[in-house]
Amino acid sequence: MAKIRIGLAGCGFVSELHMHAYRRVYGVNIEVRAVAARGDHVVEFARRHQIPTVYRSFRDLIADADIDVIDICTPPNLHASMIVDAMQAGKHVICEKPFAGYFGREGDELPIGRHVPKAWMYERVLEEMEETRAAINKTGRLFMYAEDWIYAPAVTKTAEILKATKDKILFMKGEESHSGSHAAHAAQWAMTGGGSLIRMGCHPLSAVLYLKQVEAKARDETIAVAGVTCDVGNVAACLRPDERGVIKSNPVDVEDWGVLTVTFSDGTKATVFSGDMIAGGVRNLIETYTSGGALFANITPNTHMMSYQTSEEKLASVYITEKVDRKTGWQYICLEEEWTRGYTQEIQDFMECVATGRQPLSDLALAFETIKVNYAGYWAAEEGRRVTL
Secondary structure, three states: OOOEEEEEEOOOHHHHHHHHHHOOOOOOOEEEEEEEOOOOHHHHHHHHHOOOEEEOOHHHHHHOOOOOEEEEOOOHHHHHHHHHHHHHOOOEEEEEOOOOOOOOOOOOOOOHHHHOOHHHHHHHHHHHHHHHHHHHHHHOOOEEEEOHHHHOHHHHHHHHHHHHHOOOEEEEEEEEEOOOOOOHHHHOHHHHOOOHHHHOOHHHHHHHHHHHHHHHHHOOOOOOEEEEEEEEEOHHHHOOHHHOOOOOOOOOOOOOEEEEEEEEOOOOEEEEEEEOOOOOOOEEEEEEEEOOEEEEEEEEOOOOEEEEEOOOHHHOOOOOOOOOOOOOEEEEEOOOHHHHOOHHHHHHHHHHHHHHOOOOOOOHHHHHHHHHHHHHHHHHHHHOOOEEO
16 A cells, blocks of 8 residues: 655644544554644654654645645634645645634724624635635545544444434534633634634534434435524623633634524524633533433543542643643543544544545535534624524
8 A cells, every 4th residue: 555645734732633643543554744834843843743844834835746635734714725725736635623714804894703794704704615615626636624523432422323223313412612722813703713613612513513414314314404593702701800710711803602503404403502711621522312312422521530639749740631720629531532532533534535535524515514504603693693594
């Protein structure tokens, strides 16, 4: 089997997760051949991960004839153009969430999250996604959407049970929340395309959309999203500086709290919550209530291991879980976090797809539908009504 050669675009937090997964790929001959980023820290990243080639521009990365796959781990406002450029250069593409978004256009009043109508954003995002999808399809290359929740063991087991029982999903409830991003760009719509709902809520949203299609296929039905309602807010804005403590939410023009409800064409429902003001570490949860039972996928926190400790100093070198603000007291320790959250299985699937030519579990259709529903939610929240799709 020919070696699959990967080029990373970006060297931040998610690139570290992907590198962890690449080192655990089995049955496929792969190599991370190059990494591209503008900051000086890319050199240290490459040294630490033994990546032989460093580029300072994306153009140079996609021009490298020795690279088969481009893995895009850059800020969201760069995704769409990078996807098209890489695939037109003959590369297969892995892209982190979100697939697309509205990041501003010439003439927009700033900050755009406060001034640009969400109905306008929805229309422009749909136009851009249609153009991007058409460009992707013309290349004949594989597009792989890096939605790790689809590969998380608790979600894949949920899907397995739905396939076996063929039960009707009546209601799903998903959440990703934590105490807020430390990154300054997370506070700005022009950089992230929205707030907590698109930055974190896209994960449970993709999961509920995916599971509903698992059910539809198992039951030989056609099920689509019929409508969306939503509410968003900045709930941490009421806090005085001395009250903030571990809460990092400090948005410029994005939400730090959001609830989106999907109504499917069969009349069933799903609710997705995401917040940047939830203390205690990352919450990654999805509950599925069916005609024959209930399934609770507690990705994090879970009870694989619990600890009660009293010394922060002694635990300085010990990793507990992402976004937890202390290591003492009772803690839910996430074991093999990259596996529990699906990153390892995601990259394994993608590498097998490149080797065999089959389509990935997390594909272009899921990427498109997630963003479409998310922006319909923003539109619904702003106008205080149901948006019909």
